[in-house]
Amino acid sequence: VQLVESGGGLVQAGGSVRLTCAASGSTSSIVFMGWSRQGPGNQRELVAVLTIRNGITNYADSVKGRFTISRDNAKNTMYLQMNSLKPDDTAVYYCNARGNRPLDDYWGQGTQVTVSS
DSSP states (O other): OOOEEOOOOOEEEOOOOEEEEESSSGGGGOEEEEEEEEEETTOEEEEEEETTTOOEEEETTTTTTTEEEEEEEGGTEEEEOSSOOOGGOOEEEEEEEEEESSEEEEOOOEEEEEEOO
């Protein structure tokens, strides 16, 4: 499975950005897809995850009510709509896809989001 993120950039606080993750390859084994981020000096943290089978979503407390994860099954594409952005949201955002086996753990190359105050 290959994952390619796009959509990052520089945005002012209070603004919005939509990230896109295009998946290709043997995606039939994927059970979860999500977005993680790693800010300067911080560990990577999971911000949103979506269960492919039933569409259930979960969010980190820090982004609840501001970020929305979604997926277009026909296009094998996942999105992260980020609204009301804060400088603390500045990070490299990574797309992740996981199956039930430990080896089924795939990551994109990351896309930088910078929120200016």
